Amino acid sequence: MNIQYVQGKPLFTTINKDKKQYSYLAENLETDVCIIGGGVTGAIASYYFSKNNIKTVLLEKKRIAHLSTSVTTSLLQYELDDNLSELQEYTTIENSLKAYNLGIKALKEIEDFIDAYENKCDYKKRDTLLYTSKKNEINSIKIEYDLRKENGLGVEYIDENTNKFSFDLKAGIISKNGGAEIDPYKYTNQLLEVSYSMGSKIYENTEVIEINHYDDYIDVITEFGCKVKAKKVIVATGYNTSLFTNKNFATKTTTFNVVTKPVSNFDGWVDKILIRDNCDPYNYLRTTIDNRLIIGGEDVSFIPGIFDENLANKKYDILENRLKSMFKYINNIEIDFKYCGTFASTPDNLGFVGPDKKHKNLWYLLGYGANGILFAILGAMMLSDLYNNIPNKDINLFKVDRFDN
Numbered sequence: 001m002n003i004q005y006v007q008g009k010p011l012f013t014t015i016n017k018d019k020k021q022y023s024y025l026a027e028n029l030e031t032d033v034c035i036i037g038g039g040v041t042g043a044i045a046s047y048y049f050s051k052n053n054i055k056t057v058l059l060e061k062k063r064i065a066h067l068s069t070s071v072t073t074s075l076l077q078y079e080l081d082d083n084l085s086e087l088q089e090y091t092t093i094e095n096s097l098k099a100y101n102l103g104i105k106a107l108k109e110i111e112d113f114i115d116a117y118e119n120k121c122d123y124k125k126r127d128t129l130l131y132t133s134k135k136n137e138i139n140s141i142k143i144e145y146d147l148r149k150e151n152g153l154g155v156e157y158i159d160e161n162t163n164k165f166s167f168d169l170k171a172g173i174i175s176k177n178g179g180a181e182i183d184p185y186k187y188t189n190q191l192l193e194v195s196y197s198m199g200s201k202i203y204e205n206t207e208v209i210e211i212n213h214y215d216d217y218i219d220v221i222t223e224f225g226c227k228v229k230a231k232k233v234i235v236a237t238g239y240n241t242s243l244f245t246n247k248n249f250a251t252k253t254t255t256f257n258v259v260t261k262p263v264s265n266f267d268g269w270v271d272k273i274l275i276r277d278n279c280d281p282y283n284y285l286r287t288t289i290d291n292r293l294i295i296g297g298e299d300v301s302f303i304p305g306i307f308d309e310n311l312a313n314k315k316y317d318i319l320e321n322r323l324k325s326m327f328k329y330i331n332n333i334e335i336d337f338k339y340c341g342t343f344a345s346t347p348d349n350l351g352f353v354g355p356d357k358k359h360k361n362l363w364y365l366l367g368y369g370a371n372g373i374l375f376a377i378l379g380a381m382m383l384s385d386l387y388n389n390i391p392n393k394d395i396n397l398f399k400v401d402r403f404d405n
Contacts, residue, residue: 006067006068006070006071006339006340006341006342007307007312007339007340007341008312008337008338008339008340009337009338009339010070010071010337010339010341011257011259011288011292011294011336011337011339012070012074012183012184012185012186013065013066013070013185014337015290016183016185016186019063020064020189020193021063021204022060022064022192022202022203022204023203023204024203024204024205024206024224025059025203025206025222025224025226025228026224026226027226028226028227028228028229029057029201029226029227029228029229030228030229030230031055031056031057031201031228031229031230031231032049032054032055032056032230032231032232032387033049033054033055033056033057033230033231033232033233033234033387034056034057034058034059034218034220034228034230034232034233034234035049035056035057035058035059035233035234035236036059036208036220036233036234036235036236036237037058037059037060037235037236037237037238038058038059038060038061038062038063038064038065038188038192038202038204039060039064039065039067039068039069039188039236039238040065040069040072040184040187040188040191040372040373040376041236041238041365041366041367041372041373041376042058042060042234042236043058043064043065043187043188043189043191043192043195044191044373044376044377044380045058045234045236045365045376045379045380045383046058046191046192046195046200046202047113047191047192047194047195047380048377048380048381048383048384049200049234049380049383049384049387050194050195050198050199050200051198051384052384052387052388054384054387054388055199056195056199056200056201057200057201057202057203057228057230058192058195058200058201058202058203059203059206059207059208059220059222059228060202060203060204060205060206061205061206061207061208062204062205062207063204063205064188064189064192064202064204065184065185065188065189067238068238068239068341068342069184069185069188070184070185070341071257071339071340071341072184072341072372072373073257073284073286073294073296074181074182074183074184074187074286074373075179075181075274075276075284075285075286075294075370076107076110076179076180076181076182076274076371076373076374077103077128077175077178077179077274077276077370077371078100078101078103078104078106078107078175078178078179078371078374079100079103079128079130079175079178080096080099080100080349080350080369080370080371081282081345081349081369081370081371082349083140083141083143083144083278084096084097084143084144084147084148085140085143085144085147086140087348087349089347090347090348091348091350093147095348095397096348096349097147097151098394098397099349099350099371099397100148100151100153102374102378102394102397103371103374104178105378106373106374106375106377106378107125107177107179107180107374109377109381110123110180110182110377111123111125111180113191117190117194120186120190121182121183121184121186121187121190122181122182122183122186122288122289123180123181123182123187124180124181124182124289125177125179125180126178126179126180126181126271126272126273126274126286127174127175127176127177127178127179127271127273127274128174128175128178128179128273128274128275128276129165129172129173129174129175129273129274129275129276130144130172130173130175130276130277130278131158131169131170131171131172131173131275131276131277131278132169132170132171132172132277132278133167133168133169133170133277134170134278135170137170137171137278138159138170138171140278141157141171141172141173141278142157142171144173145157145173148173148175153175153178154175154176154177154178155173155174155175155176155178156173156174156176157171157172157173158171158172158173158174159171159172164270165268165269165270166267166268166269166326166327166328166329167268167325167326167327174273178274179274181274181286181287181288183288183289184373206222206223206224206226207222207223208220208221208222208223208243209221209222209223209243210243211233211243211244211362213359213361213362216231216361217229217230217231217361218230218232218233218359218361218362220233230361231361232361232362232363232387233361233362233363234363234364234365234383235362235363235364235365235366236365236366236376238342238344238366239252239342239344239368241364241366244356244362245356247400249344249346249352249366249368250344250345250346250366250368251344251345251346252301252302252342252343252344253281253299253300253301253302253342253343253344253345254299254300254301254302254340254341254342254343255281255296255297255298255299255340255341255342255343256296256297256298256299256312256315256316256319256338256339256340257294257295257296257319257337257338257339257340257341258294258295258296258316258319258320258323258335258337258338259288259292259293259294259335259336259337259338260292260293260294260323260333260334260335260336261292261332261334261335261336262290262291262292263291263292263293263330263331263332263333264291264331264332265329265330265331266287266291266330267327267329267330268326268327268328268329268330269287269293269327269330272286272287274286279297281297281298281299282297283295283296283297283298283319283322284296284297284370285323285326292336293323293327293330293333295319295320295322295323296319297319298315298318298319299343300315302342302343312338312340315340316335316338320333320335344368344369345368345369346368346369346403347403348402349369349370349371350368350369350375350397350398351366351367351368351369351371351372351375351376351379351398352364352366352368352398352399352400353365353366353375353378353379353382353383353395353398353399353400354382354383354386354395354398354399354400355386355400356400357400357401363383363386364400365379365380365383366379367379375398378394378398379395379398382394382395382398
């Protein structure tokens, strides 16, 4: 079944005109690791495995970074989707705080990558803002602030009296150097460019249609009959895992985005900070290197194969009106792009990293939640350690079977 994960004209694949193209697989190969999926997660995996001298082949069924990666906002922040106190039903505060600190580690990994290989992906370090405009949510923001501050995270509390933004804010937490923004299309391609230079083989327009498990390897069969024999297979296919397992990993929703034309001023948007509100589902906002504004959210339940254009247009209108009401001092806000895509969430806000429970040579790298890119970085580091028999206890946070009865 052809499930549509992306609708509309995404910003990043549209504005990037100089597109590198890889060939399709036309021969049989043997490798240490075969990565299935050529979005940002697969590219991250390719980079870390190649960096650790592990022979790698990456297969993408369509074009590199043109599916779910094309609609990611790439608003990167260490915090999770839900506040710490709200996650206690599913995990401990200690685990959530550990995830926060791992997120900071992943942000540093991106910075180190940029330092080593230049900034070819419009990377910019940013502070982040979590806020509420509702009086009855002030206490929950205060609790979150206290927990972060007590545990050594660099945070600042703001309220109505100290609010410098143009929108209504009753309480908020500014996390210093708590996030970053990138162009996900450029980042994916830069990772693959570096991976390729280190020996990784990369193929696009190469759909995997079958995998066959053996004791010490897996045969990966492509639609044109070519075979990749791999000691390990990394599933980096995002939300589409049906070829590998019947397991339902996450709750899928459709999230909507609108992007403006470049604006001439940012009055009321202090320091172009990354913004997230405390709503459920929440809204998120960022700027771009060419001075656009992006707002996303208004999530609805994902229904495979069904796209409701009227509903999408209503959501786009809501987001546009919210953006204009929040930033009434920014001149000439005009919408340029509207698109939507699939978003997946888990009860504890973490992704899934590690071996399949039935097939020891099948490993998952699924960066679900708002921190998908950061989880992919952490997971790729953990899996390359696992391949080299280096223990990493943090992988237990992302265990594939942690919600199984």
